Each structure stands twice: as C-alpha cells, then as structure tokens.
Amino acid sequence: MKLFEEPAPEALVVRVLPDQTGITKTFDYLVPPEWAGRVALGTRVRVQLGPRRVGAWVVDIDVEPPEGVALKPIAKISGQGPSGDVIGLAHWARWRWAARTPVPFLRTASPERMVTTLSSPGVRRHPVPPSDDDVIQGAFRRRPTVLRLPPAADVIPVVQAAASLGDPLVLCTSRSQSERVARRLDRAGVPTAHHPDGWGRAAAGGVAVVGTRAAVWATMPDLAAIVVLDEHDEVHQEERTPTWHLRDVALERARRAGVPCVLTSPMPSLEALEAAELVTLDRATERDGWPRVIVADRREEDLGRNALFSPALARLVRSDARVVCILNQKGRAVLLACGSCRDLARCTRCDASVQRPGDDHLVCRRCGDTRPVVCASCGSTQLKTVRMGVSRVRDDLEALAGEPVVEVTADRSDPVPDARLAIGTEAALHRIERADVVAFLDLDQELLATRYRAAEQALALVVRAARLVGGRHGSGRVLLQTRMPDHEVVQAALHGDPTLVSEAERIRRTDFRFPPVVAMAEVSGEAADAFAEQLRGAGHPQVDVVGPVDGRWRITAPDHERLCNALDAVERPPGRLRLVVDPTRS
DNA sequence: CGGACAAGCTGA
DNA sequence: CAGCTTGTCCGG
Numbered sequence: 168m169k170l171f172e173e174p175a176p177e178a179l180v181v182r183v184l185p186d187q188t189g190i191t192k193t194f195d196y197l198v199p200p201e202w203a204g205r206v207a208l209g210t211r212v213r214v215q216l217g218p219r220r221v222g223a224w225v226v227d228i229d230v231e232p233p234e235g236v237a238l239k240p241i242a243k244i245s246g247q248g249p250s251g252d253v254i255g256l257a258h259w260a261r262w263r264w265a266a267r268t269p270v271p272f273l274r275t276a277s278p279e280r281m282v283t284t285l286s287s288p289g290v291r292r293h294p295v296p297p298s299d300d301d302v303i304q305g306a307f308r309r310r311p312t313v314l315r316l317p318p319a320a321d322v323i324p325v326v327q328a329a330a331s332l333g334d335p336l337v338l339c340t341s342r343s344q345s346e347r348v349a350r351r352l353d354r355a356g357v358p359t360a361h362h363p364d365g366w367g368r369a370a371a372g373g374v375a376v377v378g379t380r381a382a383v384w385a386t387m388p389d390l391a392a393i394v395v396l397d398e399h400d401e402v403h404q405e406e407r408t409p410t411w412h413l414r415d416v417a418l419e420r421a422r423r424a425g426v427p428c429v430l431t432s433p434m435p436s437l438e439a440l441e442a443a444e445l446v447t448l449d450r451a452t453e454r455d456g457w458p459r460v461i462v463a464d465r466r467e468e469d470l471g472r473n474a475l476f477s478p479a480l481a482r483l484v485r486s487d488a489r490v491v492c493i494l495n496q497k498g499r500a501v502l503l504a505c506g507s508c509r510d511l512a513r514c515t516r517c518d519a520s521v522q523r524p525g526d527d528h529l530v531c532r533r534c535g536d537t538r539p540v541v542c543a544s545c546g547s548t549q550l551k552t553v554r555m556g557v558s559r560v561r562d563d564l565e566a567l568a569g570e571p572v573v574e575v576t577a578d579r580s581d582p583v584p585d586a587r588l589a590i591g592t593e594a595a596l597h598r599i600e601r602a603d604v605v606a607f608l609d610l611d612q613e614l615l616a617t618r619y620r621a622a623e624q625a626l627a628l629v630v631r632a633a634r635l636v637g638g639r640h641g642s643g644r645v646l647l648q649t650r651m652p653d654h655e656v657v658q659a660a661l662h663g664d665p666t667l668v669s670e671a672e673r674i675r676r677t678d679f680r681f682p683p684v685v686a687m688a689e690v691s692g693e694a695a696d697a698f699a700e701q702l703r704g705a706g707h708p709q710v711d712v713v714g715p716v717d718g719r720w721r722i723t724a725p726d727h728e729r730l731c732n733a734l735d736a737v738e739r740p741p742g743r744l745r746l747v748v749d750p751t752r753s
Numbered sequence: 754c755g756g757a758c759a760a761g762c763t764g765a
Numbered sequence: 766c767a768g769c770t771t772g773t774c775c776g777g
Contacts, residue, residue, distance in 0.1 A: 183777090189754040194777040217776040218756055236777050741773095 317456020333391025
C-alpha cells in the first residue's frame with residue numbers, strides 16, 4: 168500500500184491544427200508515452216475532434232493545456248510534416264496575405280502522400296566549386312540580391328554557385344525548367360530532390376531541392392541558399408487566395424534562415440528592386456544577351472486592310488525564316504465553330520452568334536435562346552472557340568506569304584504544329600520552343616492595357632520571345648509593330664536595357680500610388696461592405712479604404728506591415744468575403 | 754468542416 | 766404543437 172500518491176508523470180501535451188478549411192482554432196491532445204519519441208513539430212496526426220476524426224498538424228509541443236478541459240489522446244500518427252521553421256513561415260504568410268488560417272500553406276508544405284519512413288541524407292559525389300564568375304558568386308555574398316541576367320543567359324552557373332554553399336533551394340517557373348535544372352545539378356554530382364515527390368529526401372538533407380512555386384515550402388534541415396529563377400514571371404504568384412508570391416516567401420524564408428537569396432531575372436520587378444540589391448553584368452554583356460529587335464512604326468505604313476503587316480514582316484515571312492506571329496485580341500468576341508465541319512455556331516432562331524457559358528448549353532448573344540451543344544449543320548458535339556482576330560489575320564498572312572500558316576492555340580491537347588509560319592496569341596510563346604523571328608503584330612494592345620502592370624507584362628512577353636530566338640549574335644529577330652516606337656518597353660527591348668522600363672514604371676507608380684510604392688489589398692463579396700466599414704472605423708493611420716467600385720473596395724497603406732496588421736485586426740463579418748492582398752489586375 | 758441544438762416558420 | 770428549415774456555436 169502506497170503512503171503517497173506518486174506524482175503523475177508529466178504527460179506530453181501537443182497543440183494541433185486540424186487540416187480543415189473553416190477550423191481556425193488549435194486544440195490540445197495527449198501523446199501516449201509510447202509515441203512520445205515519434206511526435207515532433209509538424210508531424211501529421213489524426214485526432215478525434217467532437218464527433219469525427221480529422222487530420223491535423225502538430226504546431227506546438229509540450230504546451231500548457233487550458234484548464235477544465237479533459238484531453239483526449241492523439242488517435243494516430245500519420246506521417247512526417249513540415250519542420251518548425253516552415254511552420255513559422257506559414258504563420259507569417261497567413262498574416263502577409265491576410266488568410267484566415269495557415270492551413271493552405273501547411274498543405275502546400277506537406278508531402279502529397281504520407282511519408283512514414285526516414286530517407287537517408289544525400290551524399291555528394293564531389294564538392295561543387297564556387298563559380299569563377301565573380302558577379303554571380305558575389306551575388307550570394309550580399310543578401311538579398313536580384314541578379315539581372317539577359318534572356319539568353321544560362322542560369323546554371325547561378326544554381327551551381329548556390330550549390331557551392333551547401334544545400335540549395337532552386338525555384339523555377341515550370342516543370343520543364345526544374346527538370347532541366349535538376350539534370351544539370353545531378354551531372355555536377357549534387358544529389359537532387361524534386362518537390363513535392365522528393366519530399367522525404369529533401370527532409371533528410373544533403374540534397375538540392377528543385378521545383379516550382381510550391382517547393383519554397385520544402386522542409387530542408389540544412390538550407391544554404393535560395394535561388395528564384397525569372398523572378399518577374401507571373402506564374403510565381405498563386406492565383407487563388409491566399410495570393411502568395413514566391414518572391415516574397417523566398418525572401419522571408421532566407422531572412423529567417425540567415426541564408427542568401429538570389430532572384431534572377433532579365434527584367435526584375437519593381438517589387439524585387441525594392442526588396443533586394445540589384446546586381447548587373449556589364450552593359451555590353453547584358454545587351455548581347457537580348458536579341459536584335461526590329462521596330463516597325465505602324466503610323467508610317469499605309470493603313471489599308473493589311474495594316475497589321477509591315478514591309479519588314481512581309482520580307483521576313485517571304486524569306487525562309489521560321490516566323491511566329493503573336494496577336495492578342497483582348498476584348499474581341501470569341502466565336503464558336505464546329506470542330507468537324509468548321510461552320511460557325513449560330514442561333515437557330517435569330518442567326519446571331521452563340522456563347523457557351525457552361526459545358527452543357529449554348530446561349531444566343533442577341534435573343535438569349537438556349538440550345539444544346541450541337542453543330543446545327545453536321546450534328547457534331549465538338550465545338551471549338553475561334554479567336555476571330557487570329558483566324559482572319561491567319562488567312563491574310565497566308566495570302567501574303569503564299570504558303571500555309573498554322574494557328575497555335577493554348578489548348579494543350581492540340582499538337583504544336585511543326586510549320587515554318589505560325590500565328591497565335593501569347594499562349595504560342597509558351598508552346599513553341601525555337602523560332603528565327605517572333606513578330607508582335609500589335610504590341611500596342613499590350614502597352615495600352617489598363618492593368619497597372621501592363622508595361623512590365625509587355626516586356627515580359629518580349630523576354631519570352633527573346634528566349635525563342637536567342638541572343639544578339641545569333642540570327643534571331645524580334646519584330647515589334649507599334650504606333651508608339653518611343654514607348655519605354657519598345658526602347659528597353661531595342662537596347663536590351665530593362666532599366667528604361669523600371670525607371671518609367673517607378674515614376675508612374677509613385678504618381679498613381681500603385682504597388683510597390685504602396686501595399687494594396689482588394690475586398691469583395693457580400694460581406695465586403697461590412698468589412699470595409701469596420702476597417703475604416705478602426706481608424707488606422709495611413710490605411711486608406713476606397714470604394715466600392717464594382718463591388719470592390721481598395722485598401723492601401725504605406726507598407727505591408729501596416730496593411731496586414733490593419734487587415735488582421737478586423738473581426739471578419741459573417742458572409743462570403745474575398746480578400747486579396749497584392750492584387751495584380753487593377 | 755460538420756454535428757448538435759436552438760430559434761423561427763408552417764400547417765391543422 | 767409537431768415537424769421541418771435555417772442559423773449559430775463548438776470541438777481539446
């Protein structure tokens with residue numbers, strides 16, 4: 168018989184965050200003593216929450232549970248999860264993009280399939296020497312930096328410079344780019360894990376981690392440097408809320424880890440120039456990495472029906488060069504045509520063109536009559552959208568060239584046609600890999616677009632085109648047809664000098680108070696008015712609430728610190744609310 | 754999120 | 766007032 172009660176051994180209590188959108192609270196659970204060694208920060212567990220079992224992350228270890236709550240034990244240990252530093256980063260990102268919970272970030276940071284077995288750390292076959300290019304290696308000595316490399320430059324030396332420091336995290340714009348980078352690292356003797364499939368090997372350390380946007384959330388115990396390739400590329404921003412940007416997460420992760428972060432781009436965004444120190448090559452080398460640019464002033468051409476074809480273009484399409492023509496026809500009617508008989512889909516009642524709002528029916532633009540998705544002439548159900556602009560121009564171009572011109576669509580299931588002459592929207596720039604000439608038939612469509620980032624986006628298209636044709640010493644050409652030959656985008660392309668755009672942009676954004684001169688957010692949805700009112704009522708100094716315009720409120724502040732703190736302090740009203748920090752289309 | 758339970762609406 | 770819908774709250 169015991170004289171004294173033995174003190175209960177201090178049971179381990181962990182705080183978990185359920186993997187459910189809509190639950191923002193954390194809950195505390197007991198860890199059975201036999202599992203104590205298997206539970207760490209980030210571990211994926213299952214717990215009984217009220218009437219059901221849910222997946223969850225351990226977000227805090229050894230916590231003081233609230234009083235008067237009977238703790239339940241964890242039901243199951245499911246697998247490994249993000250490390251503590253990544254969980255901290257997720258909490259920061261929740262604040263930075265005004266999300267309700269860090270759950271979306273933790274999901275991105277977690278392996279796709281449960282990881283239960285430990286991988287062994289990677290071992291390098293031989294060390295990677297520092298780059299002998301002083302500009303490149305030097306970019307890793309200051310932090311953070313944005314390294315401006317022209318479109319034709321090879322980024323592999325940058326990746327190798329990062330690998331010379333230890334385990335690098337390399338963020339790419341596409342799966343194909345990350346595969347290319349991984350192959351080159353592998354050849355250099357660096358074991359490489361591709362995110363997310365290589366999650367477990369990344370978490371074991373000793374490897375380079377390569378991937379697209381989501382890979383910035385990879386768990387890496389010995390992270391030594393971060394490289395973001397093509398920082399200016401819009402694929403780096405998530406389009407669904409929270410609209411987080413790879414550049415900002417990479418910079419914050421590097422800052423927290425105390426490691427260098429190098430952003431590369433031929434035309435760094437103003438955001439990057441604000442946050443990082445600019446490192447450039449000498450002027451001549453940079454210029455040589457941009458292609459030869461021909462500017463055709465459309466004001467000087469006679470404005471007949473072929474106004475889209477300058478004499479320079481006519482000469483090129485009649486040569487034996489492989490020419491890709493780009494024509495964006497924003498705001499023009501998209502028509503539907505039968506995939507088999509090519510007849511235009513029209514209203515069977517009034518003959519006007521029809522739209523396809525969903526998958527299952529057609530609606531007349533004029534009389535509103537609806538009918539099933541069937542071709543009225545041949546009965547086929549395969550209707551395709553035709554870009555009226557491109558199709559018309561394709562016919563005209565064919566007449567000019569005297570040979571076939573193929574249309575390149577954005578449709579990934581269509582094969583990329585192998586023809587000397589092609590035409591398409593900007594999607595063609597993503598689908599074709601090489602050309603002798605890329606011709607922008609109407610660059611003014613891009614230059615005059617109303618989005619505040621239009622100029623950067625236009626130059627980004629020229630960069631894409633430049634990659635298809637190569638640098639100045641090759642035979643490639645980019646042809647810009649424009650009525651604004653003095654526009655800074657045209658001049659920047661012509662001289663291979665992106666500073667012309669960033670300087671003009673900085674002035675414009677300062678004058679009109681657009682990012683990154685201010686931090687901006689947009690609020691819409693049924694609860695937007697209530698949210699805006701509360702925010703206004705809170706009277707945060709220097710936080711401006713303007714609107715609503717088309718049901719959208721615009722909130723600006725001098726910086727994200729003030730903007731996000733203000734957004735975070737608002738108690739969310741009930742009802743649907745869309746809150747976008749750093750909106751791009753404005 | 755999804756279940757529990759409470760407060761409102763309808764029909765006899 | 767039963768029977769159902771709609772809303773609000775809560776979970777460890």
